[in-house]
Amino acid sequence: MNRLSQIFGAAIVIAIAVVFIVQFRPNTGPVQSAASTCVVEVRGSCISSVDFNASRNLLAMRTVDENRLRAMGYRRLTAEGLYERWLLNEDAKRLGISVSDDELTAELVAGRVRVSLPADKIRQVGYALNLREDLIRYLDVRNRQTKKFDSKQYERQIRNITKMSPTDFREYQRKELIAARMRDFVRARVRVGENEAFEQFSREKSTRTLSYVRFDRRFYSDLIVDTSEKAIQAWADANKEELDKTWEGRKAQYLPECRVARDLAVEVRSDEAEQGPEAGKAAAKARIEQAVQRLKKGESFADVARSASDDPSATRGGELGCVTKGRLSKPVEDKLFEMKAGEVSDLIETEEGFHVIKLEQIAKDAEAERIGRLEAARDLYMAHESERLAAEAAKQVLAASAGGKSLEDALAAYMAQLTPAKSTTAAAPGAAKPADRAAKKDGAKDEGADAKKDGQAEPSEARVPYTIATHPNRPTVEASLPFNVSGSPISDAKDSTEPARIAFQLDKPGDLPKDVVALENGYAVIQLKEKTSASQEQWDKDREFYTSAMRAAKQNDALIGYMRRLKSTIGSEVKYDQNLLKESKPAEDGSGAPELPLEDEGE
8 A cells, every 4th residue: 555655646746747847848838928128129139128127136136235236237237148148049049059948947947047147247246246157046946845846936936036927937048048058168169278377377476576766757846957947938939839839728827817926835734633623723823823923034935935834835935826716725815816916915714724825916918928828838848857857867877777887876876966956946854745735634644743753843943955865756776576477566657567567578687678667757767686486386286276267267258259249240239228227216215126036045
């Protein structure tokens, strides 16, 4: 009797399985789905909103943070993934790649379902969505007691998550499985030989260290460039066409009237601000009042501004140029445009601290143009001259080093013959530069906070101007940290990887390249200091991991390239329904948030 019951029970299980598989087959007649629209149209083919919503919900299965999904633009990603799925299915027809009913059934019975993402987003976005590169989601399609496939559980899962009928879901997954096979087909053609992998490993694991010298334009503009009116005028006469072009772009800043002014600014320092807003303002006010006392004793405004002002204009004695409305903070501007020529203002309070300004001249029409053209000429001249001097210095030191001198000796010889221009007065060591001011706003420690401890002058006293030996951007020999071929040993290089590329072309320590390296603010001379090569022991240890990682990266690149070719050929005529791709904005109470799919309960 027990034997008969077992046979009878087994027959029932087999019958259920047969019914399920038959129901899965493509010609059983569709179950009606909700009305759909085209989310994507490609060459007359329609990718329906039914597929779109199913993919959207499968992608979001393990991500319950709706705001994060919106930030990723996952509606657009879903649509682009379906577009690429269409392209892969079309190309599969050409290649004869298909999926049999039995293969599809086996995947679904195992609870393995596929989704699509754009090829260039699979790694980054897939990781964020808890998806592996195979883009498989697992549904819980097993009976909780028997741990075997349960058709009712399966149907409940796909209806709850994708809102599809079993028949529609089957056809949807057929397209996804074909797309997955196409991706595997493209990836499978990628080969990585051991020699190729070792060469790449060697490039990445080998390191170099550089010695280098920066020749910064700011050093030359502050100390070396001749800023006399005669030198500027000579340059302007020789470069009239460039000056005229620049003036045409600037003249609206000067005409019909501008005001020549100087500024003495004292900002609240970070250490002062730590004592509270009122205490910080009081300390800044005390410092500027001491500077004002120097003015009253007869010191020139330019000299006091040069040594006491926190504004970048301190390097020019507080000179602001000939300014028009809209170029200064409102409290300073309001005061400036109610003053008469020759007047010095009372204290002007702003959010950052205090100002005292001097109006030297009210220039109108032809006089405003004369001053404006002179300022334009000065700016252009300073830029050209500091660039020229920095480039010449770098090439001179490079030539001396190539001739047999050490980099240190070549630089020392160059610096010994350098003299500052007589007409140049540089910033004081304690004067705030733009970067310092930004640091103060970010709450960084003010270098002046420890002035007394170091025996330096009080903040309110005149400070010693910069010299060639004390300028913060003076040329010095520096050393990089070790870097590989894709590193950035000099952070301000115009092409951040150029120094590394050049360094790996040098043969031995002490070697120099043939030319200098361009920086954002000048030029650099580089010299190879040290080199290390990847060892065989390292390679033996990391061979398998590194080769696999390299293969995966190349497979990803191959797939991206393949999709680009398909898009440019069979898929160039594509149109998206922009309304369906807009990310919704939930109400403050969360009621406007789209419904998220039910979480699957395990793989």
